[in-house]
Amino acid sequence: MTAVRPSPDQWITDLELITIAAKAAGEKALSYFRKNPDVQWKNEGRSPVSEADYAANDILKEKLLTARPNYGWLSEETDDDEARLGCDTVFVVDPIDGTRAFIAGKDVWCVSVAVVHVGRPVAGVLFAPALDELFQATLTGDAQKNGAAINVRAGVDSTLRIALAEDAVGLLEYGYRTSVSRIAHVPSLAYRIAMIADGRIDGTIVKKNSHDWDLAAADLILERAGGALFGLDGQPLSYNRPNVRHTILCAAAMPALPALIAASQGLEGH
Template sequence: MPSPATAWTADLDLLVGAAKLAGAKALDFFRKGPEVWWKNGGRSPVSAADFAANDILKKELLSARPNYGWLSEETDDDAGRLDCETVFVIDPIDGTRAFIAGKDIWCVSAAVVHRGRPVAGVLFAPSLDELFTASAEGPALKNGKPIAATETDAARPTRIAAPEDMAHGIDRHMLGGVHRISHVPSLAYRLAMVADGRIDATLVKRNSHDWDLAAADLILSRAGGALVTLDGEPLSYNRPTVSHETLAAAGSSRLSGLVEAARHLAGH
Protein backbone atom coordinates (compact mmCIF):
# COMPACT_ATOMS: atom_id res chain seq x y z
CA MET A 1 0.00 0.00 0.00
CA PRO A 2 1.49 3.42 -0.93
CA SER A 3 2.52 5.80 1.85
CA PRO A 4 0.43 8.97 2.30
CA ALA A 5 3.26 11.06 0.79
CA THR A 6 3.30 8.85 -2.31
CA ALA A 7 -0.49 9.02 -2.54
CA TRP A 8 -0.49 12.82 -2.36
CA THR A 9 2.19 12.98 -5.07
CA ALA A 10 0.00 10.80 -7.30
CA ASP A 11 -2.95 13.06 -6.51
CA LEU A 12 -0.85 16.10 -7.43
CA ASP A 13 -0.05 14.56 -10.81
CA LEU A 14 -3.76 13.93 -11.31
CA LEU A 15 -4.60 17.54 -10.42
CA VAL A 16 -1.98 18.90 -12.81
CA GLY A 17 -3.33 16.91 -15.74
CA ALA A 18 -6.92 17.87 -15.03
CA ALA A 19 -6.09 21.56 -14.45
CA LYS A 20 -4.23 21.76 -17.75
CA LEU A 21 -7.19 20.27 -19.61
CA ALA A 22 -9.60 22.64 -17.87
CA GLY A 23 -7.35 25.63 -18.52
CA ALA A 24 -7.11 24.76 -22.20
CA LYS A 25 -10.90 24.56 -22.41
CA ALA A 26 -11.25 27.94 -20.67
CA LEU A 27 -8.85 29.47 -23.19
CA ASP A 28 -11.26 28.44 -25.95
CA PHE A 29 -13.68 31.01 -24.48
CA PHE A 30 -11.14 33.68 -23.45
CA ARG A 31 -11.63 37.09 -25.11
CA LYS A 32 -14.46 35.65 -27.20
CA GLY A 33 -17.45 37.05 -25.31
CA PRO A 34 -18.62 33.93 -23.45
CA GLU A 35 -22.16 33.87 -22.13
CA VAL A 36 -22.34 35.22 -18.57
CA TRP A 37 -24.88 34.74 -15.79
CA TRP A 38 -25.09 36.35 -12.35
CA LYS A 39 -25.48 34.50 -9.06
CA ASN A 40 -25.62 35.40 -5.35
CA GLY A 41 -28.19 38.10 -5.95
CA GLY A 42 -26.39 39.51 -8.98
CA ARG A 43 -23.10 40.08 -7.17
CA SER A 44 -21.00 37.28 -8.67
CA PRO A 45 -20.58 36.45 -12.38
CA VAL A 46 -20.20 32.97 -13.82
CA SER A 47 -19.43 32.30 -17.47
CA ALA A 48 -19.88 29.42 -19.87
CA ALA A 49 -16.13 28.88 -19.51
CA ASP A 50 -16.48 28.29 -15.75
CA PHE A 51 -19.04 25.57 -16.33
CA ALA A 52 -17.07 23.94 -19.17
CA ALA A 53 -13.88 23.85 -17.10
CA ASN A 54 -15.78 22.54 -14.09
CA ASP A 55 -17.23 19.68 -16.15
CA ILE A 56 -13.76 18.61 -17.26
CA LEU A 57 -12.34 18.75 -13.74
CA LYS A 58 -15.21 16.77 -12.27
CA LYS A 59 -15.00 14.08 -14.94
CA GLU A 60 -11.21 13.73 -14.83
CA LEU A 61 -10.85 13.80 -11.05
CA LEU A 62 -13.82 11.78 -9.84
CA SER A 63 -13.37 9.10 -12.47
CA ALA A 64 -9.86 8.56 -11.06
CA ARG A 65 -10.84 8.93 -7.36
CA PRO A 66 -14.53 7.99 -7.07
CA ASN A 67 -14.24 7.67 -3.28
CA TYR A 68 -13.22 11.32 -2.82
CA GLY A 69 -15.76 14.01 -1.99
CA TRP A 70 -16.37 17.02 -4.21
CA LEU A 71 -16.61 20.74 -3.42
CA SER A 72 -16.60 23.23 -6.28
CA GLU A 73 -17.78 26.80 -6.66
CA GLU A 74 -19.73 25.81 -9.76
CA THR A 75 -21.40 22.63 -8.46
CA ASP A 76 -24.39 22.54 -6.10
CA ASP A 77 -23.03 21.59 -2.70
CA ASP A 78 -23.57 18.01 -1.57
CA ALA A 79 -23.45 17.48 2.19
CA GLY A 80 -22.16 13.97 1.49
CA ARG A 81 -18.68 15.50 1.18
CA LEU A 82 -18.68 15.91 4.98
CA ASP A 83 -18.57 12.13 5.31
CA CYS A 84 -15.40 11.93 3.19
CA GLU A 85 -11.93 12.12 4.75
CA THR A 86 -10.53 13.28 1.41
CA VAL A 87 -12.18 15.83 -0.87
CA PHE A 88 -11.43 17.66 -4.12
CA VAL A 89 -11.80 21.44 -3.62
CA ILE A 90 -12.13 23.23 -6.93
CA ASP A 91 -12.52 26.66 -8.47
CA PRO A 92 -12.60 26.12 -12.23
CA ILE A 93 -11.79 29.81 -12.86
CA ASP A 94 -10.61 31.91 -9.95
CA GLY A 95 -10.84 35.49 -11.16
CA THR A 96 -13.94 35.20 -13.35
CA ARG A 97 -14.38 38.98 -13.52
CA ALA A 98 -10.87 39.33 -14.91
CA PHE A 99 -11.50 36.47 -17.33
CA ILE A 100 -14.68 38.10 -18.64
CA ALA A 101 -12.85 41.43 -19.00
CA GLY A 102 -10.09 39.78 -21.06
CA LYS A 103 -7.41 40.25 -18.38
CA ASP A 104 -4.72 37.60 -17.97
CA ILE A 105 -4.75 37.14 -14.18
CA TRP A 106 -7.10 34.21 -13.64
CA CYS A 107 -6.37 30.59 -12.85
CA VAL A 108 -7.71 27.11 -12.35
CA SER A 109 -7.49 26.24 -8.65
CA ALA A 110 -7.58 22.56 -7.66
CA ALA A 111 -6.74 20.94 -4.34
CA VAL A 112 -7.04 17.67 -2.49
CA VAL A 113 -8.03 18.22 1.14
CA HIS A 114 -7.53 15.43 3.68
CA ARG A 115 -8.98 15.67 7.19
CA GLY A 116 -9.46 19.40 6.82
CA ARG A 117 -6.09 20.42 5.38
CA PRO A 118 -4.81 20.58 1.77
CA VAL A 119 -2.32 17.87 0.82
CA ALA A 120 -2.00 18.52 -2.93
CA GLY A 121 -2.61 21.79 -4.75
CA VAL A 122 -2.38 23.25 -8.23
CA LEU A 123 -2.89 26.74 -9.61
CA PHE A 124 -2.74 26.93 -13.39
CA ALA A 125 -2.82 30.32 -15.09
CA PRO A 126 -3.00 29.35 -18.77
CA SER A 127 -3.04 32.88 -20.17
CA LEU A 128 0.24 33.54 -18.33
CA ASP A 129 1.65 30.03 -18.91
CA GLU A 130 2.26 29.63 -15.17
CA LEU A 131 1.79 26.44 -13.16
CA PHE A 132 2.13 26.45 -9.35
CA THR A 133 2.22 23.09 -7.57
CA ALA A 134 2.78 21.61 -4.12
CA SER A 135 2.11 18.44 -2.17
CA ALA A 136 2.16 17.96 1.59
CA GLU A 137 5.71 16.58 1.62
CA GLY A 138 7.24 18.37 -1.37
CA PRO A 139 8.46 21.83 -2.37
CA ALA A 140 6.37 24.62 -3.83
CA LEU A 141 7.17 24.96 -7.52
CA LYS A 142 6.41 27.46 -10.26
CA ASN A 143 6.86 25.98 -13.71
CA GLY A 144 8.98 23.26 -12.10
CA LYS A 145 11.32 25.58 -10.18
CA PRO A 146 11.30 26.10 -6.38
CA ILE A 147 9.75 29.29 -5.03
CA ALA A 148 9.94 30.92 -1.62
CA ALA A 149 8.10 33.63 0.27
CA THR A 150 10.15 36.65 1.33
CA GLU A 151 11.71 37.14 4.73
CA THR A 152 11.50 40.27 6.87
CA ASP A 153 13.55 43.13 5.43
CA ALA A 154 13.83 46.25 7.58
CA ALA A 155 15.42 48.15 4.70
CA ARG A 156 12.20 48.54 2.71
CA PRO A 157 8.42 48.79 3.23
CA THR A 158 6.28 45.67 3.19
CA ARG A 159 4.79 45.16 -0.27
CA ILE A 160 1.20 44.25 0.47
CA ALA A 161 -1.79 43.48 -1.74
CA ALA A 162 -5.05 44.24 0.02
CA PRO A 163 -8.35 46.03 -0.50
CA GLU A 164 -7.80 49.78 -0.21
CA ASP A 165 -9.66 50.24 3.07
CA MET A 166 -7.66 47.44 4.71
CA ALA A 167 -4.32 48.65 3.36
CA HIS A 168 -5.02 52.13 4.74
CA GLY A 169 -6.31 50.74 8.04
CA ILE A 170 -3.33 48.52 8.83
CA ASP A 171 -0.87 49.69 11.50
CA ARG A 172 1.96 50.67 9.16
CA HIS A 173 4.44 51.47 11.91
CA MET A 174 4.38 47.87 13.11
CA LEU A 175 5.45 46.73 9.63
CA GLY A 176 8.12 49.38 9.07
CA GLY A 177 6.02 51.00 6.39
CA VAL A 178 3.69 49.62 3.71
CA HIS A 179 3.72 49.80 -0.06
CA ARG A 180 0.31 48.83 -1.44
CA ILE A 181 0.28 46.75 -4.62
CA SER A 182 -2.52 47.49 -7.08
CA HIS A 183 -5.55 45.20 -7.21
CA VAL A 184 -4.95 41.54 -8.14
CA PRO A 185 -8.28 40.18 -9.45
CA SER A 186 -7.73 36.51 -8.56
CA LEU A 187 -7.43 35.76 -4.84
CA ALA A 188 -5.72 32.42 -5.45
CA TYR A 189 -3.19 34.06 -7.76
CA ARG A 190 -2.58 36.84 -5.22
CA LEU A 191 -1.62 34.21 -2.64
CA ALA A 192 0.66 32.60 -5.23
CA MET A 193 2.37 35.97 -5.62
CA VAL A 194 3.16 35.88 -1.89
CA ALA A 195 4.48 32.33 -2.32
CA ASP A 196 6.87 33.27 -5.13
CA GLY A 197 8.05 36.50 -3.48
CA ARG A 198 6.60 39.08 -5.88
CA ILE A 199 4.73 40.56 -2.94
CA ASP A 200 5.44 40.18 0.76
CA ALA A 201 1.96 39.85 2.21
CA THR A 202 -1.75 40.07 1.63
CA LEU A 203 -4.95 40.55 3.57
CA VAL A 204 -8.17 38.76 2.59
CA LYS A 205 -11.62 40.16 3.29
CA ARG A 206 -14.12 37.96 5.10
CA ASN A 207 -16.34 35.60 3.08
CA SER A 208 -13.64 34.08 0.91
CA HIS A 209 -14.33 30.38 0.32
CA ASP A 210 -12.57 27.04 0.47
CA TRP A 211 -12.26 26.90 -3.32
CA ASP A 212 -10.51 30.29 -3.43
CA LEU A 213 -7.96 29.28 -0.84
CA ALA A 214 -7.15 25.58 -0.43
CA ALA A 215 -4.66 25.08 -3.27
CA ALA A 216 -2.94 28.43 -2.69
CA ASP A 217 -2.79 27.81 1.07
CA LEU A 218 -0.72 24.66 0.55
CA ILE A 219 1.53 26.24 -2.09
CA LEU A 220 2.24 29.17 0.23
CA SER A 221 2.87 26.84 3.17
CA ARG A 222 5.40 24.77 1.21
CA ALA A 223 7.05 28.03 0.06
CA GLY A 224 7.76 29.00 3.66
CA GLY A 225 4.71 31.11 4.38
CA ALA A 226 1.24 30.69 5.80
CA LEU A 227 -2.36 31.79 5.45
CA VAL A 228 -4.02 32.32 8.83
CA THR A 229 -6.93 33.94 10.62
CA LEU A 230 -6.33 37.20 12.50
CA ASP A 231 -6.00 35.01 15.60
CA GLY A 232 -3.00 33.41 13.92
CA GLU A 233 -4.74 30.07 13.39
CA PRO A 234 -4.48 27.91 10.26
CA LEU A 235 -7.62 27.32 8.22
CA SER A 236 -9.74 24.19 8.25
CA TYR A 237 -11.45 23.08 5.05
CA ASN A 238 -14.42 20.90 4.13
CA ARG A 239 -16.60 22.09 7.01
CA PRO A 240 -20.37 22.61 6.82
CA THR A 241 -19.64 26.33 6.31
CA VAL A 242 -17.11 26.92 3.53
CA SER A 243 -16.62 30.68 3.98
CA HIS A 244 -13.91 32.24 6.16
CA GLU A 245 -13.30 35.30 8.29
CA THR A 246 -10.69 38.00 7.61
CA LEU A 247 -7.31 36.42 6.79
CA ALA A 248 -3.63 37.32 6.52
CA ALA A 249 -0.83 35.70 4.51
CA ALA A 250 2.93 36.24 4.45
CA GLY A 251 6.28 34.51 4.80
CA SER A 252 6.82 32.94 8.20
CA SER A 253 9.14 35.64 9.57
CA ARG A 254 6.65 38.39 8.65
CA LEU A 255 3.44 36.68 9.66
CA SER A 256 3.17 37.46 13.37
CA GLY A 257 3.87 41.15 12.74
CA LEU A 258 1.30 41.26 9.95
CA VAL A 259 -1.35 39.61 12.10
CA GLU A 260 -0.66 41.99 14.95
CA ALA A 261 -0.79 45.02 12.65
CA ALA A 262 -4.08 43.87 11.10
CA ARG A 263 -5.91 42.32 14.06
CA HIS A 264 -8.16 45.34 14.54
CA LEU A 265 -9.43 44.84 10.95
CA ALA A 266 -11.24 41.62 11.88
CA GLY A 267 -14.68 41.62 10.32
CA HIS A 268 -13.64 43.56 7.20
Protein backbone atom coordinates (compact mmCIF):
# COMPACT_ATOMS: atom_id res chain seq x y z
CA MET A 1 0.00 0.00 0.00
CA THR A 2 1.32 3.48 -0.90
CA ALA A 3 1.93 5.72 2.10
CA VAL A 4 -0.49 8.62 2.45
CA ARG A 5 1.46 11.87 2.25
CA PRO A 6 0.31 14.44 4.82
CA SER A 7 -0.45 17.98 3.70
CA PRO A 8 2.28 20.67 3.64
CA ASP A 9 0.60 22.21 6.69
CA GLN A 10 1.71 19.17 8.69
CA TRP A 11 5.35 19.84 7.85
CA ILE A 12 4.99 23.52 8.72
CA THR A 13 3.61 22.49 12.11
CA ASP A 14 6.46 20.02 12.48
CA LEU A 15 8.96 22.76 11.62
CA GLU A 16 7.61 24.85 14.47
CA LEU A 17 7.97 21.88 16.81
CA ILE A 18 11.53 20.98 15.82
CA THR A 19 12.58 24.63 15.95
CA ILE A 20 11.44 24.94 19.56
CA ALA A 21 13.15 21.67 20.45
CA ALA A 22 16.39 22.55 18.66
CA LYS A 23 16.59 25.90 20.40
CA ALA A 24 16.04 24.30 23.81
CA ALA A 25 18.68 21.64 23.09
CA GLY A 26 21.10 24.24 21.77
CA GLU A 27 20.73 26.44 24.82
CA LYS A 28 21.35 23.41 27.02
CA ALA A 29 24.48 22.51 25.07
CA LEU A 30 25.64 26.12 25.25
CA SER A 31 25.52 25.93 29.04
CA TYR A 32 28.38 23.37 28.82
CA PHE A 33 30.34 25.23 26.14
CA ARG A 34 33.93 26.17 27.07
CA LYS A 35 33.39 24.68 30.54
CA ASN A 36 35.40 21.46 30.10
CA PRO A 37 32.48 19.02 29.81
CA ASP A 38 33.15 15.34 30.45
CA VAL A 39 34.17 13.58 27.24
CA GLN A 40 34.01 9.89 26.34
CA TRP A 41 35.10 8.05 23.20
CA LYS A 42 32.93 5.78 21.09
CA ASN A 43 33.31 3.80 17.85
CA GLU A 44 36.52 2.17 19.10
CA GLY A 45 37.97 5.48 20.19
CA ARG A 46 37.42 7.31 16.90
CA SER A 47 34.59 9.66 17.91
CA PRO A 48 34.24 11.91 20.96
CA VAL A 49 30.95 12.44 22.73
CA SER A 50 30.44 14.89 25.58
CA GLU A 51 27.94 15.16 28.38
CA ALA A 52 26.49 18.10 26.44
CA ASP A 53 25.67 15.79 23.51
CA TYR A 54 23.71 13.50 25.80
CA ALA A 55 21.94 16.35 27.61
CA ALA A 56 20.86 17.91 24.30
CA ASN A 57 19.74 14.51 23.02
CA ASP A 58 17.58 13.95 26.10
CA ILE A 59 15.80 17.27 25.56
CA LEU A 60 15.17 16.56 21.88
CA LYS A 61 13.88 13.06 22.45
CA GLU A 62 11.53 14.10 25.25
CA LYS A 63 10.09 17.12 23.44
CA LEU A 64 9.76 15.53 20.02
CA LEU A 65 8.48 12.06 20.86
CA THR A 66 6.07 13.42 23.45
CA ALA A 67 4.55 15.59 20.73
CA ARG A 68 4.74 12.93 17.98
CA PRO A 69 4.73 9.48 19.62
CA ASN A 70 3.92 7.83 16.28
CA TYR A 71 7.13 9.10 14.63
CA GLY A 72 10.28 7.02 14.52
CA TRP A 73 13.56 8.12 16.06
CA LEU A 74 17.12 8.11 14.72
CA SER A 75 19.82 9.97 16.64
CA GLU A 76 23.58 9.79 16.77
CA GLU A 77 23.42 9.56 20.56
CA THR A 78 20.67 6.93 20.93
CA ASP A 79 21.12 3.22 20.34
CA ASP A 80 19.49 2.44 17.02
CA ASP A 81 16.04 0.87 17.18
CA GLU A 82 14.99 -0.93 14.01
CA ALA A 83 11.38 -0.05 14.79
CA ARG A 84 12.11 3.22 12.96
CA LEU A 85 12.16 1.26 9.69
CA GLY A 86 8.45 0.58 10.07
CA CYS A 87 7.64 4.29 10.39
CA ASP A 88 6.81 6.46 7.39
CA THR A 89 7.88 9.55 9.34
CA VAL A 90 11.02 9.75 11.50
CA PHE A 91 12.93 12.36 13.48
CA VAL A 92 16.58 12.34 12.40
CA VAL A 93 18.72 14.11 14.99
CA ASP A 94 22.29 15.10 15.74
CA PRO A 95 22.30 16.80 19.15
CA ILE A 96 25.68 18.42 18.43
CA ASP A 97 27.02 18.27 14.89
CA GLY A 98 30.66 19.24 15.24
CA THR A 99 31.40 17.73 18.67
CA ARG A 100 35.16 18.05 18.18
CA ALA A 101 34.75 21.79 17.59
CA PHE A 102 32.46 22.05 20.61
CA ILE A 103 35.01 20.35 22.84
CA ALA A 104 37.78 22.57 21.47
CA GLY A 105 35.78 25.71 22.25
CA LYS A 106 35.20 26.63 18.59
CA ASP A 107 31.91 28.26 17.58
CA VAL A 108 31.08 26.19 14.49
CA TRP A 109 28.75 23.47 15.82
CA CYS A 110 25.02 23.11 15.62
CA VAL A 111 21.96 21.13 16.62
CA SER A 112 20.56 19.33 13.57
CA VAL A 113 16.94 18.13 13.52
CA ALA A 114 15.00 16.84 10.52
CA VAL A 115 11.63 15.26 9.91
CA VAL A 116 12.05 12.57 7.26
CA HIS A 117 8.98 11.17 5.47
CA VAL A 118 9.25 8.12 3.21
CA GLY A 119 12.98 8.56 2.86
CA ARG A 120 13.28 12.32 2.26
CA PRO A 121 13.46 15.32 4.62
CA VAL A 122 10.30 17.43 4.78
CA ALA A 123 11.25 19.81 7.61
CA GLY A 124 14.70 20.73 8.84
CA VAL A 125 16.40 22.97 11.39
CA LEU A 126 20.03 23.77 12.13
CA PHE A 127 20.62 25.87 15.24
CA ALA A 128 24.13 27.19 15.94
CA PRO A 129 23.74 28.80 19.37
CA ALA A 130 27.34 30.01 19.72
CA LEU A 131 26.86 31.93 16.46
CA ASP A 132 23.22 32.87 17.11
CA GLU A 133 22.20 31.41 13.74
CA LEU A 134 19.04 29.47 12.92
CA PHE A 135 18.49 27.79 9.54
CA GLN A 136 15.04 26.43 8.65
CA ALA A 137 13.22 24.84 5.72
CA THR A 138 10.16 22.83 4.79
CA LEU A 139 9.00 21.46 1.44
CA THR A 140 7.41 24.81 0.58
CA GLY A 141 8.85 28.31 0.52
CA ASP A 142 12.42 29.54 0.83
CA ALA A 143 15.09 28.29 3.15
CA GLN A 144 15.68 30.85 5.87
CA LYS A 145 18.49 32.03 8.11
CA ASN A 146 17.36 33.98 11.16
CA GLY A 147 14.00 34.60 9.48
CA ALA A 148 15.35 35.92 6.15
CA ALA A 149 15.30 34.01 2.87
CA ILE A 150 18.65 32.60 1.72
CA ASN A 151 19.89 31.39 -1.65
CA VAL A 152 22.94 29.75 -3.12
CA ARG A 153 25.38 32.15 -4.75
CA ALA A 154 23.89 33.50 -7.98
CA GLY A 155 26.32 33.13 -10.86
CA VAL A 156 29.77 31.67 -10.40
CA ASP A 157 32.97 33.54 -11.21
CA SER A 158 36.14 31.88 -12.46
CA THR A 159 37.14 30.64 -9.00
CA LEU A 160 34.87 28.20 -7.15
CA ARG A 161 35.02 28.18 -3.37
CA ILE A 162 34.86 24.49 -2.52
CA ALA A 163 35.20 22.95 0.94
CA LEU A 164 37.05 19.65 0.75
CA ALA A 165 39.80 17.74 2.49
CA GLU A 166 43.32 18.74 1.51
CA ASP A 167 44.15 15.18 0.43
CA ALA A 168 41.19 15.20 -1.96
CA VAL A 169 42.33 18.17 -4.04
CA GLY A 170 44.78 16.12 -6.10
CA LEU A 171 42.07 13.55 -6.91
CA LEU A 172 39.84 16.07 -8.67
CA GLU A 173 39.82 16.19 -12.46
CA TYR A 174 42.72 18.47 -13.41
CA GLY A 175 40.83 21.06 -15.43
CA TYR A 176 38.26 21.47 -12.68
CA ARG A 177 40.92 21.56 -9.97
CA THR A 178 42.54 24.64 -11.51
CA SER A 179 39.30 26.59 -11.08
CA VAL A 180 38.89 25.75 -7.39
CA SER A 181 39.86 27.69 -4.29
CA ARG A 182 39.89 25.28 -1.35
CA ILE A 183 38.03 26.40 1.76
CA ALA A 184 39.65 25.44 5.07
CA HIS A 185 38.08 22.69 7.15
CA VAL A 186 34.61 23.43 8.56
CA PRO A 187 34.19 21.19 11.62
CA SER A 188 30.42 20.73 11.35
CA LEU A 189 29.31 18.96 8.18
CA ALA A 190 25.73 20.20 8.53
CA TYR A 191 26.94 23.78 8.94
CA ARG A 192 29.26 23.42 5.94
CA ILE A 193 26.28 22.53 3.75
CA ALA A 194 24.37 25.49 5.21
CA MET A 195 27.24 27.73 4.08
CA ILE A 196 26.45 26.69 0.50
CA ALA A 197 22.77 27.43 1.09
CA ASP A 198 23.47 31.01 2.21
CA GLY A 199 26.03 31.67 -0.53
CA ARG A 200 29.25 31.85 1.45
CA ILE A 201 30.80 28.95 -0.46
CA ASP A 202 29.98 27.25 -3.75
CA GLY A 203 30.16 23.58 -2.86
CA THR A 204 31.63 20.75 -0.85
CA ILE A 205 32.71 17.16 -1.25
CA VAL A 206 31.74 14.89 1.63
CA LYS A 207 33.96 11.89 2.33
CA LYS A 208 32.34 8.48 2.68
CA ASN A 209 30.80 7.35 5.98
CA SER A 210 28.77 10.44 6.79
CA HIS A 211 25.46 9.55 8.45
CA ASP A 212 21.79 10.42 8.08
CA TRP A 213 21.91 12.65 11.15
CA ASP A 214 24.79 14.73 9.71
CA LEU A 215 22.90 15.42 6.51
CA ALA A 216 19.10 15.27 6.55
CA ALA A 217 18.26 18.76 7.85
CA ALA A 218 21.04 20.45 5.86
CA ASP A 219 20.01 18.57 2.70
CA LEU A 220 16.53 20.11 2.76
CA ILE A 221 17.83 23.59 3.64
CA LEU A 222 20.20 23.45 0.68
CA GLU A 223 17.46 22.18 -1.64
CA ARG A 224 15.11 25.02 -0.74
CA ALA A 225 17.96 27.52 -1.25
CA GLY A 226 18.54 26.32 -4.82
CA GLY A 227 21.15 23.62 -4.36
CA ALA A 228 21.32 19.88 -3.90
CA LEU A 229 23.25 17.12 -2.14
CA PHE A 230 23.80 14.10 -4.40
CA GLY A 231 25.92 10.99 -4.55
CA LEU A 232 28.46 10.44 -7.31
CA ASP A 233 25.67 8.66 -9.19
CA GLY A 234 23.90 12.02 -9.53
CA GLN A 235 20.99 10.92 -7.36
CA PRO A 236 19.52 12.46 -4.19
CA LEU A 237 19.93 10.64 -0.90
CA SER A 238 17.44 8.32 0.74
CA TYR A 239 17.18 8.42 4.53
CA ASN A 240 15.96 6.06 7.24
CA ARG A 241 17.37 2.93 5.60
CA PRO A 242 18.83 0.01 7.55
CA ASN A 243 22.32 1.37 6.73
CA VAL A 244 22.48 5.05 7.68
CA ARG A 245 26.00 5.59 6.28
CA HIS A 246 26.60 7.23 2.91
CA THR A 247 29.25 7.08 0.22
CA ILE A 248 31.09 10.09 -1.25
CA LEU A 249 28.71 13.02 -1.77
CA CYS A 250 28.76 16.36 -3.55
CA ALA A 251 26.78 19.47 -2.65
CA ALA A 252 26.49 22.69 -4.63
CA ALA A 253 24.10 25.06 -6.36
CA MET A 254 22.12 23.07 -8.92
CA PRO A 255 23.80 24.61 -12.01
CA ALA A 256 27.26 23.86 -10.59
CA LEU A 257 26.55 20.37 -9.26
CA PRO A 258 26.96 18.22 -12.41
CA ALA A 259 30.50 19.54 -13.03
CA LEU A 260 31.46 18.97 -9.39
CA ILE A 261 30.16 15.39 -9.51
CA ALA A 262 31.98 14.71 -12.78
CA ALA A 263 35.24 16.13 -11.42
CA SER A 264 34.94 14.08 -8.22
CA GLN A 265 34.73 10.62 -9.78
CA GLY A 266 38.41 10.04 -8.99
CA LEU A 267 37.63 10.11 -5.27
CA GLU A 268 35.62 6.90 -5.46
CA GLY A 269 37.51 4.15 -3.68
CA HIS A 270 39.57 6.57 -1.57
